[in-house]
Amino acid sequence: MKREKFSLGDVIIYTLLTLLCVTIVFAFVHLASISLSSNAVATKGGLLLFPKQITFDNYMKVFKNRYIWLGYKNTLIRTLIGTTLQLLFTALGAYVLSKRYYPHRTFWTLLIVFTMFFSGGLIPSFLLVKSLGLLDTYASMILPGLISAYNLTIMRNYFQSLPEEIEESCMIDGAGRMRIFWQFVLPLSTPILATVALWLAVGHWNAWFDVLIYVSDKDKRTLQVVLRNIIITGTQELDSDASAHSVADEMQVSSEGLKAASIYVATIPILCVYPFLQRYFVKGIMVGSLKG
Amino acid sequence: MNRKLLAVLLAAVMLLGLLPNVVAEGAPVKITVAGYMFGPIDDEKDVVTPAVEKLLKEKHGIDVDIEVEYIEYANYSEILAPRLAGGTAPDVFLALSSNTLDTYYDQGVIASWDVDFFKENAPDVWAFVEAGGVNGDLADQFPMWLEYATKGDKMVVVPSLKPDGNMPYKTLIYRGDWLDNLGISKEELPMTVDEFVDLMYSFTNDDPDQDGENDTYGMSLTGMKALFGSYGLSNGFLGGSSYWYEKDGELINADVSEKSKEVLEILAGMYADGVIDPEYVKGKESADGAYWAASAGLINGLYGASANASIDHFRLKEVLGDAGGPVAQTYWQVNGDDAEFVYAPWPAGPEGDYGWAVGYAVAVSESAVYNKALEDDPEKLATIFQILNAFATDDELYMLAAWGIEGEHYTVQDGRPVRNPEMTNADFNEVGVWGCRSLYGADRAFSELAYNLAFYNDASIANRLNYFKLPQYNSYIQNAVSVTLPSEGEVLAGLNTLRDEYYNAVISGEKNLDADWDAYVAEYMALGGQKLYDEANDWFQSK
Numbered sequence: 001m002k003r004e005k006f007s008l009g010d011v012i013i014y015t016l017l018t019l020l021c022v023t024i025v026f027a028f029v030h031l032a033s034i035s036l037s038s039n040a041v042a043t044k045g046g047l048l049l050f051p052k053q054i055t056f057d058n059y060m061k062v063f064k065n066r067y068i069w070l071g072y073k074n075t076l077i078r079t080l081i082g083t084t085l086q087l088l089f090t091a092l093g094a095y096v097l098s099k100r101y102y103p104h105r106t107f108w109t110l111l112i113v114f115t116m117f118f119s120g121g122l123i124p125s126f127l128l129v130k131s132l133g134l135l136d137t138y139a140s141m142i143l144p145g146l147i148s149a150y151n152l153t154i155m156r157n158y159f160q161s162l163p164e165e166i167e168e169s170c171m172i173d174g175a176g177r178m179r180i181f182w183q184f185v186l187p188l189s190t191p192i193l194a195t196v197a198l199w200l201a202v203g204h205w206n207a208w209f210d211v212l213i214y215v216s217d218k219d220k221r222t223l224q225v226v227l228r229n230i231i232i233t234g235t236q237e238l239d240s241d242a243s244a245h246s247v248a249d250e251m252q253v254s255s256e257g258l259k260a261a262s263i264y265v266a267t268i269p270i271l272c273v274y275p276f277l278q279r280y281f282v283k284g285i286m287v288g289s290l291k292g
Numbered sequence: 293m294n295r296k297l298l299a300v301l302l303a304a305v306m307l308l309g310l311l312p313n314v315v316a317e318g319a320p321v322k323i324t325v326a327g328y329m330f331g332p333i334d335d336e337k338d339v340v341t342p343a344v345e346k347l348l349k350e351k352h353g354i355d356v357d358i359e360v361e362y363i364e365y366a367n368y369s370e371i372l373a374p375r376l377a378g379g380t381a382p383d384v385f386l387a388l389s390s391n392t393l394d395t396y397y398d399q400g401v402i403a404s405w406d407v408d409f410f411k412e413n414a415p416d417v418w419a420f421v422e423a424g425g426v427n428g429d430l431a432d433q434f435p436m437w438l439e440y441a442t443k444g445d446k447m448v449v450v451p452s453l454k455p456d457g458n459m460p461y462k463t464l465i466y467r468g469d470w471l472d473n474l475g476i477s478k479e480e481l482p483m484t485v486d487e488f489v490d491l492m493y494s495f496t497n498d499d500p501d502q503d504g505e506n507d508t509y510g511m512s513l514t515g516m517k518a519l520f521g522s523y524g525l526s527n528g529f530l531g532g533s534s535y536w537y538e539k540d541g542e543l544i545n546a547d548v549s550e551k552s553k554e555v556l557e558i559l560a561g562m563y564a565d566g567v568i569d570p571e572y573v574k575g576k577e578s579a580d581g582a583y584w585a586a587s588a589g590l591i592n593g594l595y596g597a598s599a600n601a602s603i604d605h606f607r608l609k610e611v612l613g614d615a616g617g618p619v620a621q622t623y624w625q626v627n628g629d630d631a632e633f634v635y636a637p638w639p640a641g642p643e644g645d646y647g648w649a650v651g652y653a654v655a656v657s658e659s660a661v662y663n664k665a666l667e668d669d670p671e672k673l674a675t676i677f678q679i680l681n682a683f684a685t686d687d688e689l690y691m692l693a694a695w696g697i698e699g700e701h702y703t704v705q706d707g708r709p710v711r712n713p714e715m716t717n718a719d720f721n722e723v724g725v726w727g728c729r730s731l732y733g734a735d736r737a738f739s740e741l742a743y744n745l746a747f748y749n750d751a752s753i754a755n756r757l758n759y760f761k762l763p764q765y766n767s768y769i770q771n772a773v774s775v776t777l778p779s780e781g782e783v784l785a786g787l788n789t790l791r792d793e794y795y796n797a798v799i800s801g802e803k804n805l806d807a808d809w810d811a812y813v814a815e816y817m818a819l820g821g822q823k824l825y826d827e828a829n830d831w832f833q834s835k
Contacts (some may be wrong), residue, residue: 040625044592066334126374135380212371216361218332231581232366233330233718254716259581 035059035260042256058261065230068265071223074138078222079204082142086151086200087193094152095181098159109156116149122213129214140214141207141222151196158192159185194280198273205270227266230254320345320355321675324382326372327730328658331718332362340696340724347689352682354675360727376401384660384676384730387449390440390776391784393656397443403662404446405673413677414450416684417738421453426743429455433653436774440654450680451656452734456747460760460767462648463603464518465587466491467596468632470500470508481636483764485522488639489558489567495596496567512569512577512589514599516559517648521638523551524645526769529795530575533784535649535771536828543772543828547791548813548821556798556805563799569595573796576600586619590633591626597636599648603759604752606633611755614713637764647767652774658734676731683732687741693728694736694745701725708749777827783820790816 029049034042035058036051062068096102097109120128125144134140162185170180186193208224215221233254254262333341341358348354361382363371368388375381381401387393396402411418424431430453440451466481474494482488492510494500500508511518513530520527525546526535534546546552562568569589577600579588585605590598607617615621623633638646666673683690695702695709701720702709711720720726729735736742747753760766794812797803817825 044626066336067332123374123377127378130378130380212364212367213374216363218335218362221332229331229364229718232364254718256582 031260031263035257035264037257039255039257042260055257058255058257059265061258062261062265065226067218067221067226068223068262070219071221071226071266074220075205075223078138078141078207079201081138082204083197083200085142086146086148087197090147090151090155090196091186091189091193092181093147094155095159095185097152098156109153112147112149112152126213134214136215136217136220138220141204141210144210145203151199155189155192155196158189162188191280194277198277198280201273202270223266227262230262231259320349320357321672322357322359323384323672323676323679323731324359324361325384325660325728325730326361326363326382327384327386327660327726327728328365328735329360329362329721329726329729330365330716331721333360333724333727334722337722338724338727339700340692341727342724343697344689344693344724344728347686347692348679348682351686351689352678354678354682356675356679358728358731360724362721379665381663383663383666383672385663386658386730387656387661389657391781393449393661394776395781396661397448401664402448403664403666403673404443404448405667405670407442407445407447409670409674410447410450410677413674414681414684416681417450417677417733420684420738425453425455426740426748430653436652436654439775440656449656449659449661450733451654451659453654453738454734454736454747455653455743456753456756457651457653457655458770459756460648460650460765461602462514462599462767463601463606463759463765464597464599464636464638465590465601465606466634466636467500467590467593468634469627470495470593470596471634472632473500473502474498478634481634482639483637485519485558485639485641488519488522489562492562492567492597493565496565500596501593508593509569509589509595510562510567511595511597512587513572513575514577514587515595515597516555516568516572518597518599518638519555519558520546520552521647521649521767521769522641522645523555524641524643524769525549525551525555526649526771527552527555528788528791530573530792531788533788534791535769536773537769538772538832543825543832545821545825545828547787548816553805553809556795559799560801560805564801568799583618583622586622591619591623593627603635603756606635607752607755612751635759635765637762638767640764645769646764647769649769649771650767652770655734660730660734679731680733680738683728683737684739687739690732690737690739690742693732694726694742696720696723696725708751709745773828773831775831777824777831779820779823779827783823787816787820787824790819 030047033048033051036054036056037048038053038055041048041052093112097105097112099105102108119125129135129140129144132143134143166184166188167180170184175183206224208222208228211220211222211225231254341360345356345358348356363385368386369392372381372385376396376399387396387402393402397404421437422434424434433453437451437453441447441449471478471481476491476494482491492515495508495510497506499506516529517527520529524537527546528534529547536543536545537549538544559568563570576584577587577589577598578584579586582588585601587598587600589595590600601617601619603617605617605619606623607620609616609620616624620633624631638648640646662673662676666676683693691698691709695711698704698709700712701715701723702711704710733742736746790812794803794808798805798808813821
């Protein structure tokens, strides 16, 4: 084998990617510096690579906030349960649809794909969730999106790429359909499972709108909702057509440092997941896309 | 034997299960409220709401269980919409503008009731409003209050009636160090449009921050608004709705007014010369995610003039003997403790106009509306109005709900309550302060005490009143149309977008004002501008 050489294209690609990395890393460094700096430094704005007048006040405040911890709990619950259930049901559905001998397979697939392009809209979805009695429950954050058509399609494609011969030989050895699914198909599909699991987990971690809509119980608010509240308070002027210049006139808003600290506290855990799943991640998408 | 015991136990458990239903007979009326909040109430820390319930029960015989819901203000209407559709909206909530109120009314999601029903259950509130508030100051506003409150012969909202509602608010501010560097004394501040524009050019070209670099601008969006004000206009550019003004018995829309054209001509020239911050198109002068009143460009020395905030935001330390207004504090944090900002007179236009928009003494945007379902439960609606009345007559109750517990959430100094400076607004919400806001009125109850605290005896209001006595500081531009026009909901958003796009194109030099103005006006009128014009003038003639 001949030694690989860097071509001009590679140089350009690596330069661009490095620059891209810098822009992303920089945001984190900047935020970390602000969260560790005194408020005077933070309000001054501008780029900040190293904290000035280091203080841990902001983090102390964040950790003292009961809702941050409650939010953590709720987010963990929805992320763990949600991801597990979604993965399971997506895999079950995808497996069935990946079998060529499944009756009316195209029809069912199209029916599911249909939902990628058309949805009921906000109010009908709300009415549905309400009549199912799911308001104010964790289920309202998990069940409505239990199976995403996109993930299902990706997974189905992956399952289709598994050689049918393996299953046939399993059957000859006496394995039933469930045993084949659990003991052969799933273990062979870890790349795609890891990939989809990461998407789902990040989705759950970052989700906030469904909580605002479906959950009015303060103790079930997730981390992102709490975070949003800390960050957006005071960013909007009250409707100026009116005399609405009273309490809000002199509102004290969260300082930039506190916002930065909150963002950090909410982001770090999910960031930590990436390195562990990364090797599956890259492989997973590629393998899944090979066979359309 | 064991089995019998088990059976008895099971039966006992079943009986116990029935108990709450029996107890529920005489249970308090449950009222859910979602008013204006900075953050959610923490049920564990909430000491105020239970105390309010207790006082209501003991002193007024009103047995209620108040549940304060938190609906994020930034997405208030968005979150409320599906809940209204699904019938799970709270009993008491906000219509954030008169337009929203109309929409809710048309959609049939809010309750309406007879005026007499209100008088019967909230007699003191009615008397207070009818008499024009404290000292009858607002007696002439009562007809407007009634107009706002009713649809046909039914009431749909209890509007606020406030002497501070129609007082000036926004303040023009220049950077003090820049003026010093340019050798401009406070006596030489611009008084006319020409002088103002000249100063903006100086801010841009004469290196006001003395760093040897050409890195400054004169102004951003709110500077433009000040210029519209010089022509007697409150132009909604960018993103808002314009005010109507009267000329020779005719109402004219500022969006298509010839006066706006004159201002645009000035602005296009300034933009071409690099005097206007090119990022003005982002609309707000505050940085993304920052407090709206804090003009980032002014504070950080990007431009020298801003009218984003109010005199309260820029209040000096000596006025209340505190750390100063919140934006002033930021200004000092960034520019040094002795950095100065300068309160400036509004530049006057050719006809002597100047200033910024002000509202009306009557408003609905902060006022509560009531769930349609309450029409089927008139007793509960009556209870809600009785609570409104209780707050108007019982000062102890009002202090508790609006200020919290003495010694803990506020202290009395010189006979005046002072909020605990350690607590932020969200902290106050957490313990329940302001949670009942929408049950006692808008931002204050209909009582002398509430008005005194919020206005007549308020030091920062006194400061405002004094400030606006200065000639040419008073920023008094009122909308000539004080009602919501019937077609506004249908056409206004589209018209605002059309105006914003056209104005942006003119200011940036993409379009030529002389060549395109007539076409713009024609398109504006065709898209609904004519409809609004007719409605506004019909309304004006019928007055």
